[in-house]
Amino acid sequence: MDASLIDRKVEYLLNTSKSYLLKQLLVIKGKSIRYSALTIIKPSIYAFWLDNSNKEAELLHRRLRITGPNGSNEEITLDWNLNNDFILLYVGKTTNFKNRLKKHLLLGTHTWEHKEKNYLNKKTTACQLRAGVEHLIKYSSIDNGIDFMLSNIRISIIEMDGLVERFFAEDLAIGKGKPWFNVDSER
Secondary structure (H helix, E strand, C coil): CCCCHHHHHHHHCCCCCCCEEHHEEEEEEEEEECCCCCCCCCCCCEEEEEEECCCCCCCCCCCEECCCCCEEECCCCCCCCCCCCCEEEEEEEEHHHHHHHHHHHHHCCCCCCCCCCECCCCCCCHHHHHHHHHHHCCCCCCCCCHHHHHHEEEEEEECCCHHHHHHHHHHHHHHHCCCCCCHHHHC
């Protein structure tokens, strides 16, 4: 294992100047996605960012109830990094980013609503981005989560071979970047 390689990859991943607006990577028409040549399908680590250059993240629904071990509940407010121009939402690893992105977006599903307002309604961590964004915008005037993501979500991605290296790089990026949606998925 090359620890300095892991550090360099994470530094690159957390550099938002190396990120792409979601709509630069794909075009969505109905339930189908067309990918640009930039979409990496090899083993990689990736990060989703919310563009907060307008400082409007404070207006989003950031209260979240997390169900932990033995059914315990804890309410949190996603309030860290609010002053940043880009807020890290989620860090993940994959062997095929194109397929992973499809799972994050879940285009064939409707908006998810949970009866209790602070619960994040998701099937698995594979759809963490879509579920998290819809949770953030559910009480706003934004009516289309997919359109919001295309215009406001950025992606950093870097190829990375080696299962062990990807595992530690993902954990290091989570620790350094403090992504909002990994809190629920990593409990």
